[in-house]
Amino acid sequence: xxxFVMAKTVLRNLFSAPAxxxxxxxxxxxxxxxxxxxxxxxDQCIFCGMCSRKCPSAALTVVxxxxxxxxxxxxxxxxxxxxxxxxxxxxxxxxHYSASVQAKTEETFSHA
Amino acid sequence: MSKKTIIPFGPxxxxxxxxxxxxxxxxxxxxxxxxxxxxxxxxxxEKLVEKKDFVDFVYVAERICGxxxxxxxMTYCMAIEEIMKVEVPARAQxxxxxxxxxxxxxxxxxxxxxxxxxxxxxxxxxxxxxxRELILDIIEETTGGRVIFGSAKIGGVRKDIDAKTLDDIVxxxxxxxxxxxxxxxxxxxxxxxxxxxxxxxxxxxxDAYALxxxxxxxxxxxxxxxxxxxxxxxxxxxxxxxxxxxxxxCYARCSVRIRELYQSIDLIKQAAGQMEAGPLEVKVSGTPKxxxxxxxxxxxxxxxxxxxxxxxxxxxxLRVRTPTFANIPALVKVIPGHALADVPILVLTIDPCISCTxx
Ligand code: SF4
Ligand code: SF4
Numbered sequence: 001x002x003x004f005v006m007a008k009t010v011l012r013n014l015f016s017a018p019a020x021x022x023x024x025x026x027x028x029x030x031x032x033x034x035x036x037x038x039x040x041x042x043d044q045c046i047f048c049g050m051c052s053r054k055c056p057s058a059a060l061t062v063v064x065x066x067x068x069x070x071x072x073x074x075x076x077x078x079x080x081x082x083x084x085x086x087x088x089x090x091x092x093x094x095x096h097y098s099a100s101v102q103a104k105t106e107e108t109f110s111h112a
Numbered sequence: 113m114s115k116k117t118i119i120p121f122g123p124x125x126x127x128x129x130x131x132x133x134x135x136x137x138x139x140x141x142x143x144x145x146x147x148x149x150x151x152x153x154x155x156x157x158e159k160l161v162e163k164k165d166f167v168d169f170v171y172v173a174e175r176i177c178g179x180x181x182x183x184x185x186m187t188y189c190m191a192i193e194e195i196m197k198v199e200v201p202a203r204a205q206x207x208x209x210x211x212x213x214x215x216x217x218x219x220x221x222x223x224x225x226x227x228x229x230x231x232x233x234x235x236x237x238x239x240x241x242x243x244r245e246l247i248l249d250i251i252e253e254t255t256g257g258r259v260i261f262g263s264a265k266i267g268g269v270r271k272d273i274d275a276k277t278l279d280d281i282v283x284x285x286x287x288x289x290x291x292x293x294x295x296x297x298x299x300x301x302x303x304x305x306x307x308x309x310x311x312x313x314x315x316x317x318x319d320a321y322a323l324x325x326x327x328x329x330x331x332x333x334x335x336x337x338x339x340x341x342x343x344x345x346x347x348x349x350x351x352x353x354x355x356x357x358x359x360x361x362c363y364a365r366c367s368v369r370i371r372e373l374y375q376s377i378d379l380i381k382q383a384a385g386q387m388e389a390g391p392l393e394v395k396v397s398g399t400p401k402x403x404x405x406x407x408x409x410x411x412x413x414x415x416x417x418x419x420x421x422x423x424x425x426x427x428x429x430l431r432v433r434t435p436t437f438a439n440i441p442a443l444v445k446v447i448p449g450h451a452l453a454d455v456p457i458l459v460l461t462i463d464p465c466i467s468c469t470x471x
Contacts, residue, residue: 005302009294010235019242033256033271056164056171079171079262093256 030095035078037098038071042109044090045069051082051091061106070108073098114140119452123152127230127456130466134459138452146447146455148440154470161427166192166400167266169427173417176432177468178259179222180410182215184432184468185264190344191406191419192266196396203390204268205346209383211254211261211269212345212408213376218247218259219411220369220376221292223463224299227366230460231308239295246288250281268393278384285377296370300363309363313446313458316360323441327413328372329462332357332364339409350382365461399423410435412463434468 021028030036047067052060059075060082062068083091119138123131131152137145157176161169174185186208193200200208225240248258254273255261263271273281299305315325320333330337331354338354340347355371357364400421407416413435420429439462447458 001303001306002301003303005298006233006236009239009298013235019245031253031256033254034252035256035262054165054168056168077171077175077260078257079260080256081168081171095256 032095034095035080036094036096037073037078038076038082039092039094040069040071040109041090041092042069043111044088045109046088048087050085050087054081054085056081066110068108068110070106072106073101074104116144121146121455121459125456127226127460128464129226130464132459132464132466132469134447134455136447136452136455141451141453143447143450143452143455146444148444150440150466151470153467155467157471158430158432161430163426165425166421166427167396167425169430170264170266171262174260174262174264176471177434177465179219179465180215180412180415180468181259182211182255182261182264183408183410183415185261186212186345187406187408187415187417188419188430189264189266190408191404191417192400192421193396194404194406195400195402195419195421196266196398198267198394198396200268200345201391201394202346203272203387204392206383206387207269207271207273207392208264208345209347209350210273210380211251211263213380213383214247214251214254215261216376216411217373218244218251219463220373221247223369223411223460224295224366227457227460228299230456231305233298233305236295236298236305243288243291243295246284246291250284253277254281265393267396268391270392272392278387282381282384285380289374289377292370292373296373299366299370306363308457309366310361312362312454313450313461314359314361315442315446317358319445320360320442323445324438325413325442326435326438327410327463328365328368329413329439329442331355332368333360334358339407339414342407344406344408346383346386349386350379352379362457362461369463399425400427412436412465413438415468432468432471434465434471436462436465436469439464440469 047064049062052062057075057077059072061070080093083093117138119136121134123133133149135147136143173188174181176184221244225237228236252258255263315333317334320330336354336356355368357368401423403420405418416433418431421427443462
């Protein structure tokens with residue numbers, strides 16, 4: 001039966017640097033693989049709708065007639081499946097999270 | 113004169129990360145009976161197989177649980193691969209082992225933290241989660257997600273771990289093992305912790321077996337049963353024997369999980385040592401027809417995936433039996449006779465994961 005087994009750890013913690021970061025002054029670097037947010041090179045998109053058919057959370061809407069590609073970032077679960085299935089490879093998974101939102105809006109992209 | 117009262121425990125309770133409800137029949141401070149009710153977060157994910165292509169469903173299967181997500185995805189893939197007679201390449205099998213063990217590491221560390229918080233040892237809770245964060249970094253570096261790996265795929269895996277990263281991981285894990293040993297000392301030998309855990313919630317081996325317990329809850333009662341013994345993925349090539357304790361109390365359950373941490377590190381090292389270069393996946397074409405029960409070991413115990421397919425792109429039926437669901441009868445069995453203040457500890461020792469229980 002021992003007492004104060006934690007004492008050493010606690011004392012060391014008192015004199016060592018914190019385990020957490022002083023965000024936002026110090027930002028955590030993202031890994032190369034981090035699944036952050038989806039971006040589209042819309043000029044290469046052919047609006048085939050493959051991505052929206054495969055998206056597990058129905059975050060994407062593609063209108064072929066109007067040539068519009070729409071993403072609802074609040075629905076997107078950053079799985080990366082759309083990137084995998086796009087025949088034109090015009091989607092990319094960035095390793096940064098998308099900016100915080102202030103309203104429930106969708107982002108629409110179309111040919112300029 | 114004492115009088116019987118019913119005290120509701122949950123679905124919102126400071127020690128519960130997820131909602132489960134127990135009606136505790138209490139006399140004085142002693143609990144006489146615990147009546148569970150579940151179903152607060154049923155999402156109908158099993159039914160979704162009728163609407164989602166069987167290949168795409170991996171993403172849904174992974175999201176059945178937010179802690180052991182990889183093993184859920186992998187078990188689903190194993191069921192489909194077995195039906196379709198797909199041979200998964202060796203490298204993918206080893207990567208599956210590595211990721212399974214990483215998820216066990218982070219799940220057990222999460223549990224240790226919750227447990228420490230449950231018996232009121234705040235600094236121990238933070239230390240456990242500090243180490244867990246280091247494991248999550250490894251997971252994010254190799255798969256892209258912190259808890260949702262997204263790397264299981266029917267026919268193999270989506271991502272690779274290159275040799276240099278793998279060396280780094282093995283070296284890091286050695287360092288983290290030292291950190292784990294430090295906090296394990298507190299869990300296993302500190303008098304104040306033992307006071308809360310020793311002799312509390314004793315479940316005999318025969319009861320545990322008869323009630324159908326799984327995972328650490330079963331092994332802490334002296335039954336050496338672990339699905340990794342079945343040798344799925346690359347476990348068949350790896351030297352493995354289940355961690356067993358015999359006391360069957362909360363302390364034994366805690367000790368099993370701590371020893372499994374070292375075991376997981378050892379299994380990752382073995383897998384990293386044996387892994388050879390090779391393809392990551394085989395191309396899967398066609399549709400599944402038939403049925404299969406896939407069983408794997410999750411951090412909380414055995415998970416069973418039953419899949420039935422009729423040759424179309426949509427499965428006919430998918431059924432998931434999760435470990436927490438199998439351990440709830442044991443919980444209801446051990447609570448009576450204990451003080452009300454011990455109930456949070458008892459609930460935590462089965463490592464309840466409610467969102468996978470209710471799917
Ligand atoms: S799959 Fe690719 S090409 Fe087709 S609509 Fe989506 S982004 Fe455009
Ligand atoms: S990352 Fe996944 S959830 Fe997000 S838009 Fe692509 S397919 Fe849909």
